[in-house]
Amino acid sequence: MQSKFSHYAARVIGLGRKGCDVVEALGRATVFLAQSAVGVPSREGWSLWLRQMHFVGVLSLAIVLVSGLFIGMVLALQGYTILVDFGAEQALGQMVALSLLRELAPVVAALLFAGRAGSALTAEIGLMKATEQLTSMEMIGVDPLRRVVAPRLWAGFVALPILTVGFSVVGIWGGYLVGVEWLGVFEGSYWSNMQASVSFIDDIGNGMIKSVVFALVVTWIAVFQGYDLVPTSEGISRATTRTVVYSSLAVLGLDFVLTAVMFGGL
Amino acid sequence: MFDNISKTLFFKLPALSRFILTRFGIEMKVNQHMTDVPFIQVEDIHFSRGDNDIFRGVSMIIPRGKVTAIMGPSGTGKTTLLKLIGGQLTPDRGRILIDGQDVHRLSRKALFALRKRMGMLFQSGALFSDLDVFENVAFPLRVHTDLPDTMIRDLVLLKLQAVGLRGARHLTPAELSGGMARRVALARAVALDPELILYDEPFVGQDPISMGVLVQLIKRLNQALSLTSVVVSHDIKETLSIADYLYLIADGQVVAHGSPSTLEVNQDPRVSQFMHGEPDGPVPFHYPAETLYRDILGHDLAIKAG
């Protein structure tokens, strides 16, 4: 009896310790974000940022555009088979554009970004930590938060919204290919129905706000996981996995909240 | 008029000559008269990680312009001690003074300013993997000085010449062998002509040739630049050949200190075990465990058997 009680007590203690750890990590992450995001932009910082933009932005472009194309094509194909039953296949453009702009482009681009760029950021910073590069930078008198983390944070923050725009454009074009060129929806109604129903502020603007929020969260998680990991090879692989898992969950959860606020009439 | 110029020249001369000599790879000895003043004072440091006490009251005095070695078995926190001196970790109790400044009470800015006067050689070399050899050595110069590119080039080539790797300046760190990486790291550590260099296990994992090269380099650098050097190591032979003074740590405390020759003949079993590399002694060969007899027979059987 006694041992059973103490067994449960130990469980409760374990839960409490876990809770404390989580709160502590959140606190550390917040301080980390604040310390890295501020900083005087210099010429040096500009070129570091440029290098990271190349790495997280330009090099992620291919995967994002190809995915966008296929998702637009699938949307058009699926949408057509449903809409044609109601004789409403002219509304295909509207359906493709709204699904992409409001939901799919911000979310899928963020998920791809987390897998392609986020995990690489974590691994890269983690490797720099494991090989003492961050420590040696500190000993040289250079703050690694400014030098290593900040350019990556800002590059991710700028790159993902651009990738999201690319995703939408290519997706709408993919929908056009399948809907108009292949299934024979009238081209005029594809574009005009789209134009009649898509609002620049409400749909494109809100989609971009989502994308900016996701960009911040995904990049933040990625660089923090890299900076905070246990500097061993096992630690790096775990942190990389954590980056993808946490940022995917955060993107999907936040997407629901943002959708409810933006389109849910709250 | 003339008087004025000559006066200025006179006062500027030491700085000027040092500058010129530096450019030709010849270093002047400075602060010679202050050799006996301790550069680093470690006072009663306590440090623990989790439930694990690493230091329980460590005190040391590291004199200016000498090579001081900190030795001890693996896992005694020698690297931790260097990180404490560098201000990357904060002790639970006690303080560390460098040139009179309490490292852990400095503002972030002052700490970074102090670090400009230190160089640190890491166990792994810790070269920046996204920069080539030249840029690695140029890194401290670029961030801390406004020197023109041509002068940075000259300085970097001189530092690389000193470690014998001027020809390897275009290689990336991934293309270097372990010994070369450590030499480049050494060139980077001395790029700003620091007053203090901390060496973290400089000899670990080196083949005999590069080990010899490193020993020579550390010795020469210390004499040429009149640096204060702190070497953390457990390679007895090499360390003894360059150290002026030794501290031996074990179990979170300083067990002995003195010049190499006095420690060599120290009768304390803990000291002699380490100095002569005996496998068993006060530092046991076996990790604490039950007796082998009990472990194999099982507890109950062992009791029955008496």
Add this chain to the structure above:
Amino acid sequence: MKRSKTMEFGVGLFMLAGIVGLVFLGLRVSGLTLSAPSDTFRLEANFANIGGLKPRARVTMAGVTVGRVEAIELDTEWYDARVTLSLNSELEGQLSQDTTAAILTAGLLGEQYIGLSVGGAPEMLQEGDVIRDTQSALVLEELIQQFVSNMVSN
């Protein structure tokens, strides 16, 4: 240095592509026009029932889009719907006063829009005038109700 130049070029292209993409979304997808608001003039029309008409719906004439529905509000004097239309300014002074406005539906279930057809009166509609002759939206339920009551009375 050369390598860094190509990288800068790549990043520049990347950001340019982002801007071009956003412009494409704005112009082609959401149908933003760059024309200034002074290029339109306003008319009002009262409908007994607008059905599913929404702001930003098209206003057409002989099938050609000539403007958009700008606002819809309830007129508390007659308790009908007051719809504000904004039309191309080329049409200002070209529409006769007995022009009719009807709410039409694209297909059976499609969106609703306003169709204008010109009359023959000599006076022309000016900025802010009201179209008198309007035809309300076709409401499916009302049609069915009429049909059923006709059947019963027969």
